Structure formats: C-alpha cells, structure tokens
Amino acid sequence: MTEASSPASEEKQIADIPSKTFERGDVIFREGDESKSEAYLVHEGSVEARRRVDGEERILKTLVKGDLLGEVALFRDAPHSVTAIAVEHVTLLVIPAQRLENMVRANPELAIELIRQLARMAAGTV
Numbered sequence: 001m002t003e004a005s006s007p008a009s010e011e012k013q014i015a016d017i018p019s020k021t022f023e024r025g026d027v028i029f030r031e032g033d034e035s036k037s038e039a040y041l042v043h044e045g046s047v048e049a050r051r052r053v054d055g056e057e058r059i060l061k062t063l064v065k066g067d068l069l070g071e072v073a074l075f076r077d078a079p080h081s082v083t084a085i086a087v088e089h090v091t092l093l094v095i096p097a098q099r100l101e102n103m104v105r106a107n108p109e110l111a112i113e114l115i116r117q118l119a120r121m122a123a124g125t126v
Contacts, residue, residue: 014088014112017091017094017095018093018094019091020040020091020092020094021089021090022045022086023086023089023090024087025085025086026085026087027083027084028040028047028085028086028090028092029070029083029084030080030083031050031051031052031079031080031081031082031083033079033080034065034073034079035073035074035077035079035103037076037096037097038070038074038096038097039064039070039095039100040068040069040070040075040092040094041064041067041069041092041093041095042045042063042065042067042068042069042090042091042092043065043082043088044065044090044091045064045065045088045090045091046062046063046064046087046090047062047063047067047069047084047085047086047087047090047092048061048062048063048084048085049061049062049063049069049082049083049084050082050083050084050085051081051082057083059117060082062087063084068114069092069116070084071100071117072118074097075118091092
C-alpha cells in the first residue's frame with residue numbers, strides 16, 4: 001500500500017474541481033490523520049472505509065461514485081475516524097471545506113442527505 005503523498009496518487013483538474021487518483025490498495029488517508037480541511041467526492045471507482053475494532057480492521061462501508069468521503073472529520077474539525085483505501089482505480093474530487101459548506105447552504109437536499117448519513121454513522125448502521 002502506498003500513502004496519498006506517493007507518486008501513485010495523481011492530481012489533476014476535472015472542470016474547475018481538483019481531483020486525485022489512486023490505484024488499488026492505495027491508502028487515501030488513515031484513521032487519526034488530520035482532515036486537511038477538505039472532503040472528497042468519489043467520481044469513479046470505489047473506496048473502503050475501515051476502522052480498527054478490538055484490534056481488528058473492519059470494513060464499515062464501501063463508497064462508490066457520488067459518495068462523500070472525509071466529511072465527518074471536516075464537520076467535526078477532528079482527525080479522520082476511518083482509514084480509506086482504494087478498492088480499484090479511484091478518482092476523487094477534492095472539495096475544500098468552504099466550498100462544501102457553500103454547497104450545503106445552497107442545496108437543502110444535500111444538507112438532508114448529509115444529516116441522514118451522519119445519523120446512520122452515529123447509530124452505527126453505516
């Protein structure tokens with residue numbers, strides 16, 4: 001596995017949104033890493049969100065195109081609560097904190113979906 005800062009991750013622009021690509025097995029971020037004031041939208045591929053439970057790494061959820069990643073750390077202003085690993089070739093759109101906040105303010109449907117997702121996570125039903 002390689003870290004997000006490795007040459008395996010590639011940065012480019014999609015429209016006016018920066019993006020990063022990762023290959024199968026690449027670690028996008030680790031549980032405990034700082035959020036860097038950005039979240040990610042899965043544009044292509046899939047990502048596993050994993051967490052250590054009782055000393056064992058467990059898959060909590062597999063995220064696919066259209067899913068948001070890293071938003072919990074962003075909204076909590078805290079380190080990431082999961083490790084994110086590329087399951088296959090992945091392209092993520094990088095969404096800075098301020099842009100995500102503006103998107104949520106302008107789009108009530110997005111706000112409701114984020115609240116639902118955060119509620120599911122709080123209830124442990126991700």
